[in-house]
Amino acid sequence: xxxxxxxxxxxxxxxxxxxxxxxxxxxxxxxxxxxxxxxxxxxxxxxxxxxxxxxxxxxxxxxxxxxxxxxxxxxxxxxxxxxxxxxxxxxxxxxxxxxxxxxxxxxxxxxxxxxxxxxxxxxxxxxxxxxxxxxxxxxxxxxxxxxxxxxxxxxxxxxxxxxxxxxxxxxxxxxxxxxxxxxxxxxxxxxxxxxxxxxxxxxxxxxxxxxxxxxxxxxxxxxxxxxxxxxxxxxxxxxxxxxxxxxxxxxxxxxxxxxxxxxxxxxxxxxxxxxxxxxxxxxxxxxxxxxxxxxxxxxxxxxxxxxxxxxxxxxxxxxxxxxxxxxxxxxxxxxxxxxxxxxxxxxxxxxxxxxxxxxxxxxxxxxxxxxxxxxxxxxxxxxxxxxxxxxxxxxxxxxxxxxx
Ligand SMILES: [Zn+2]
Numbered sequence: 594x595x596x597x598x599x600x601x602x603x604x605x606x607x608x609x610x611x612x613x614x615x616x617x618x619x620x621x622x623x624x625x626x627x628x629x630x631x632x633x634x635x636x637x638x639x640x641x642x643x644x645x646x647x648x649x650x651x652x653x654x655x656x657x658x659x660x661x662x663x664x665x666x667x668x669x670x671x672x673x674x675x676x677x678x679x680x681x682x683x684x685x686x687x688x689x690x691x692x693x694x695x696x697x698x699x700x701x702x703x704x705x706x707x708x709x710x711x712x713x714x715x716x717x718x719x720x721x722x723x724x725x726x727x728x729x730x731x732x733x734x735x736x737x738x739x740x741x742x743x744x745x746x747x748x749x750x751x752x753x754x755x756x757x758x759x760x761x762x763x764x765x766x767x768x769x770x771x772x773x774x775x776x777x778x779x780x781x782x783x784x785x786x787x788x789x790x791x792x793x794x795x796x797x798x799x800x801x802x803x804x805x806x807x808x809x810x811x812x813x814x815x816x817x818x819x820x821x822x823x824x825x826x827x828x829x830x831x832x833x834x835x836x837x838x839x840x841x842x843x844x845x846x847x848x849x850x851x852x853x854x855x856x857x858x859x860x861x862x863x864x865x866x867x868x869x870x871x872x873x874x875x876x877x878x879x880x881x882x883x884x885x886x887x888x889x890x891x892x893x894x895x896x897x898x899x900x901x902x903x904x905x906x907x908x909x910x911x912x913x914x915x916x917x918x919x920x921x922x923x924x925x926x927x928x929x930x931x932x933x934x935x936x937x938x939x940x941x942x943x944x945x946x947x948x949x950x951x952x953x954x955x956x957x958x959x960x961x962x963x964x965x966x967x968x969x970x971x972x973x974x975x976x977x978x979x980x981x982x983x984x985x986x987x988x989x990x991x992x993x994x995x996x997x
Pocket of ligand 1: 838839840849850851852853856858
């Protein structure tokens with residue numbers, strides 16, 4: 594027996610230090626022990642002890658000798674891909690998407706199934722659980738221990754309680770998913786709103802890497818947002834922050850799914866675009882450029898027609914760009930971000946939307962807030978959410994890892 598057992602305080606300091614080291618390895622590897630010590634301001638023997646422990650636990654690996662920026666060459670360290678497997682899953686409106694990754698977020702397996710949002714909640718959950726079972730068995734086949742499940746949902750998620758409070762476009766209320774799935778799969782389960790996860794996906798693996806202050810905006814069925822402030826997802830008290838789609842921008846506007854009038858979502862979402870085009874054609878049928886039934890018209894078709902030069906589709910998309918830009922300008926004035934990342938269905942019409950949007954943002958923001966502001970389109974598109982789901986599981990594991 595160890596004659597000098599560590600006290601609880603020493604133990605928690607050691608855990609915090611281990612977590613700091615793991616996070617540096619996550620963001621900066623390959624990196625030597627000496628560089629780790631310099632970056633973390635921990636002394637070299639502390640770094641060495643913790644690294645040895647992490648090597649024993651198979652969470653970290655030694656790589657080739659590398660030229661260190663500090664002193665003599667050192668052995669490069671990195672997180673070990675075989676450290677474990679993580680599942681990221683998104684239950685969206687009309688689909689379920691899942692990825693299985695290793696410990697450094699390399700995608701090992703993926704699946705996406707379409708499922709009508711009108712299906713019963715039970716049916717959708719059974720389908721999602723089947724996909725999780727499949728991912729877990731895949732992890733087992735590869736000899737990887739599953740570490741956790743991250744889940745993105747299209748609605749208001751109480752992240753403290755692990756409950757989906759309300760998903761308007763699925764019609765789900767008060768679903769205790771964390772408890773349900775932790776019991777069923779015996780793994781930690783992390784819930785989060787899908788746009789918040791997509792913001793994290795872009796932060797860790799996409800266009801916003803190392804950008805500590807940015808706003809993520811995406812349109813799916815609704816309009817969602819995620820705020821990264823000082824390198825952290827801004828969640829608010831219970832996790833409901835970022836509902837930017839329901840900022841009222843036109844008190845005389847159309848009725849929104851939330852019951853108010855003229856929310857931002859009613860101006861710029863795909864539903865709004867389709868509605869506007871149908872309305873324009875109904876009032877002026879001679880302008881109808883489409884051979885299809887108006888009810889069957891899709892967002893993708895509108896983008897295609899706009900690219901082919903159809904005036905109605907093009908001007909409607911430009912209108913989206915205008916309204917999107919005006920709302921973004923307000924957010925820029927409020928948060929002074931370094932970057933605005935635009936994702937979801939907006940990416941499809943980027944060529945038309947972007948110039949209009951940039952012009953409005955430039956004219957409607959205060960000159961100080963627009964200095965060096967970058968507008969970027971999402972790198973991962975529809976994968977951003979599931980990658981963010983992997984990131985929140987990793988975040989927690991790297992914070993909580995128990996050192997032997
Ligand atoms: Zn609304």
